[in-house]
Amino acid sequence: xxxxxxxxxxxxxxxxxxxxxxxxxxxxxxxxxxxxxxxxxxxxxxxxxxxxxxxxxxxxxxxxxxxxxxxxxxxxxxxxxxxxxxxxxxxxxxxxxxxxxxxxxxxxxxxxxxxxxxxxxxxxxxxxxxxxxxxxxxxxxxxxxxxxxxxxxxxxxxxxxxxxxxxxxxxxxxxxxxxxxxxxxxxxxxxxxxxxxxxxxxxxxxxxxxxxxxxxxxxxxxxxxxxxxxxxxxxxxxxxxxxxxxxxxxxxxxxxxxxxxxxxxxxxxxxxxxxxxxxxxxxxxxxxxxxxxxxxxxxxxxxxxxxxxxxxxxxxxxxxxxxxxxxxxxxxxxxxxxxxxxxxxxxxxxxxxxxxxxxxxxxxxxxxxxxxxxxxxxxxxxxxxxxxxxxxxxxxxxxxxxxxxxxxxxxxxxxxxxxxxxxxxxxxxxxxxxxxxxxxxxxxxxxxxxxxxx
Numbered sequence: 001x002x003x004x005x006x007x008x009x010x011x012x013x014x015x016x017x018x019x020x021x022x023x024x025x026x027x028x029x030x031x032x033x034x035x036x037x038x039x040x041x042x043x044x045x046x047x048x049x050x051x052x053x054x055x056x057x058x059x060x061x062x063x064x065x066x067x068x069x070x071x072x073x074x075x076x077x078x079x080x081x082x083x084x085x086x087x088x089x090x091x092x093x094x095x096x097x098x099x100x101x102x103x104x105x106x107x108x109x110x111x112x113x114x115x116x117x118x119x120x121x122x123x124x125x126x127x128x129x130x131x132x133x134x135x136x137x138x139x140x141x142x143x144x145x146x147x148x149x150x151x152x153x154x155x156x157x158x159x160x161x162x163x164x165x166x167x168x169x170x171x172x173x174x175x176x177x178x179x180x181x182x183x184x185x186x187x188x189x190x191x192x193x194x195x196x197x198x199x200x201x202x203x204x205x206x207x208x209x210x211x212x213x214x215x216x217x218x219x220x221x222x223x224x225x226x227x228x229x230x231x232x233x234x235x236x237x238x239x240x241x242x243x244x245x246x247x248x249x250x251x252x253x254x255x256x257x258x259x260x261x262x263x264x265x266x267x268x269x270x271x272x273x274x275x276x277x278x279x280x281x282x283x284x285x286x287x288x289x290x291x292x293x294x295x296x297x298x299x300x301x302x303x304x305x306x307x308x309x310x311x312x313x314x315x316x317x318x319x320x321x322x323x324x325x326x327x328x329x330x331x332x333x334x335x336x337x338x339x340x341x342x343x344x345x346x347x348x349x350x351x352x353x354x355x356x357x358x359x360x361x362x363x364x365x366x367x368x369x370x371x372x373x374x375x376x377x378x379x380x381x382x383x384x385x386x387x388x389x390x391x392x393x394x395x396x397x398x399x400x401x402x403x404x405x406x407x408x409x410x411x412x413x414x415x416x417x418x419x420x421x422x423x424x425x426x427x428x429x430x431x432x433x434x435x436x437x438x439x440x441x442x443x444x445x446x447x448x449x450x451x452x453x454x
Contacts, residue, residue: 071105118321122340131164181331213248226267256303257288409439
């Protein structure tokens, strides 16, 4: 337990330090326990290729990832174990103490695009949900979405399996969201048309949900859920022997009746629609508490508003809310924005928005502002200020720097230190070479300016 705590604590600190570095040069997108997704400028150096002429080198070229090396230097500086013990003599139990660090970053990518959803609640963010694409437009990684979950609506799975690739179309934000809106509208048309042109078996596959019972039905007691209600109705329809064992697979749809009842009481097992007509009519009237019902078509039984809301929630997270936050008008008008988002959009686009008082005034130091009671006193009267110009003798600043610069950096710094293992030795070696690189840059600049004709 203690070691697990140390590992988690150290990993969290490493990711926090990595984000501080990324914040200075780019933008972090997603933080995980073992990595960080970030967006870096296109001009930022990616890989360096070093050539060696050493006869014993395995490769003549060595490629170094600059972002990876940058993060690994941070890990080595802050997270090296300087008191690592290695057993030297098992008989005397003597140990050798040295520095050890086996933690390092590896860079994956770059990738073409990363799609992140938004939360429906104000001020919240969805964690560990993203889709990443390679430059050949193939899906590199998909995490956290319903398309990978068991038992989710097939309607939402089909939508998500096709909507992410649509984000790669178009050249502007408007073009991109117009492309993904076509995918959403295709599946919305099925719901708003009540699937008129779709066979019943395809409709069941599209809107039915599957839940597995991890325990026996009797073990749940008085708990309420859609899967428990479905299991009870399966036992009522097919017999109690169906629910004696755990692992029962409950497949159900949500009916619109009884009116005003919670969703847990409106779950109808799909298997009832495969029963004989008389048996189906009997149990549907009983479960929906509608003895006078005569139309038993699945399209007149299911709650279309429930499925529109479920599907609209997925569209909001992936399309409409991110579009609004990026200044794009709602690409799927049939899915309305949440109330808090309307307010945020109005505040951003309102040209008559009242300014805050802090935007109209700027703060000054207390010493610069005179006391209102002493405005007429002699101390606060403006004084005449005269400028004094003094002619400097001697050479200019550039000429003085030129006189101080040596012909070669060795003339000023001497021979470089020998590189040795160890943190103190490395810092001394790096400090010398930083001074050398700075001096070399100044010498090169001075030589360039001296060649320019007057």
